[in-house]
Amino acid sequence: MSESVDAASASDDPARLCEEARVLAENGGADRAARLFERVLALGDTPYRARAALGLAVVLDDAGDVAGAREADRAAIATGDPEYGPRAAYHLALTHERAGEHEQAGPAWRVVVDFGNDAYLPPAHLALARLADDAGDFEAARGHWEAVVATGDAEYGPPAAHDLAQRLLERGEPARAQRVLTAGLRLIDRAAAPYAYARLAVALGISYLDQAIGAFGAALDSAGEPADPEVGPLATELLARTLPLRGRGAEAGDVWRRGLADPGVAGQVRARLRRDFGGDDEDADPADLWWEPVVEQAVSDGTLPAVAGEAFGALDHMYALLAVRYADDPAERRPGETHELLGRAVRVPSDYAWGPLLHESFAERLRLAMGAPAPALPPGWPDA
Template sequence: MTSSELETPPLDTARRLAEQGDLDGAAAILSELAADPDEPHRAQAAVGLAVVLEERGDAEGARAAARAALATGHPEFAAQAACHLAQGFEREGRAEQARGAWQAVLGVGTPAYLPLAHLALARLAVQAGDDGEAEQALRQALAAGETAGDAESAAHAAQQLAGLLLERGEAGEAADLLLDALAVAPAASVPRLRVQLGIAHLELACAEFAAAVEDGADAGTGALAIELLARTLPLRGRDEDAGQVWAYGLDHEDETLAAEVRLRLGRDT
């Protein structure tokens, strides 16, 4: 062994061995470092060991190493270890264990990892059919992303939260949320947020068209509102509702309004 190799930090040597495909050699070095309570890089070594063991196919050994790293409470590497555990459990479909590991990420409290954990908890809540928990987690992810300066995660949380609000019929709140998100979103997230904002505006437009009819607009305005509502609803996949709106207009007791609606529908033929 050359003098330069002797001077190379063990973590760097382990990393080089892993990159070269010598997982056994890397694991041997990392195991020794992770087992030494006086080793200043113990937490980092344990995380590295978890990664190497997982690549080697030793899932249980990888989890044991990750738990050892988590137990150190290191703000960076304990958080990484909890993320490693959580992602592994999710891949295996073990939702409850994954939820516990993501909660452990929150327990470590490192700001950079909080948005990821909240987004993951929201994902698990959606899979479990708990929209209330998902909404809470997404609001926390949005706040955590903004606090950590993680614009990408904040935009992702805003996008998902807006989707939940739209499904619940709260288009106004969704639009406000999306406008705020667009002001700080990274360029890659802007197109999707704009599309969602457009959807929110379509929903708001439908509500206004329906309200105009319900408020007893004059025949011309009422017929226009009915046409606009009937032509907008299919854009939201609501063809059956659109048909009912046309029927409402055609059968309206105000014969002048019904005639106006008939003319407007006739423009399709």
């Protein structure tokens, strides 16, 4: 009689059943593993109840029984076990995340946090931060992001620092973003995670750019009074050249225009705007060169690459038209073809904003070269 009782006790040993179930689950025996985990649960409130419930949840989830898996997760959570309870809540949250059920995932993540197990706090806080951020609750999201960084976790801390810093930059708080990013960088082994390090390093650089933009702007904004004649031109240039780095080219153009419109500093601002221009022809007055205002305007508006593209495109078109005909045998050219070709070439710039200035320049050069009375250009030249 005693031997049968001992055998029954051994067969119902929860520790042995859980271990057998684990081995079966890892070796393709999911159905048998589930039955063993259920036997442990049937034993009632044993020290292995939470472990068995979580094991059953994982096995059922892998088998596609999500509802059963969630029920088992809740059973593990209900035990209050400090290890398997938060793990079950973590698993439960993931099943909801996977299904796109973010509202249901939130409470599960909060249960993970309530358990206070350090191993599961970082992913739980990060998930809650993103849920709050999606809901537009910045303060709640900030608290969770800061909690992740505070854990010192090398996996979840850096993305939390990056996400929080992005929101702080959007809110015009670059100094706070810098502190968060610096803390995030300390968590990364640069050699082991170079991409994560580079991501935060670039964000840190951007935060300094934003802080510089604020400082340069403050130097120019003094209750509407004229800019300081010494500091104003420098601040104007620094602000105008930094704004495009943050995708704010239109604002940079406004900064240049305000500086050029201030008679107290306009000359110095123009000199800084033109610092990269080539030297002027000694015999030419820059005011007489029709393209100078075009280039200056393009620099202030940030459209110089576009203007250069137009100019080179026109030059390429003209050159191709003329060079092909120049290479032909003169005997093969039909009468009037050269004049027609030249007409096609000179019409190209008419499509560009600087085209009329080129045409006016030609008309004036023609007048100066031919004297009075200058030859009359055809009506509507050069487009007609």
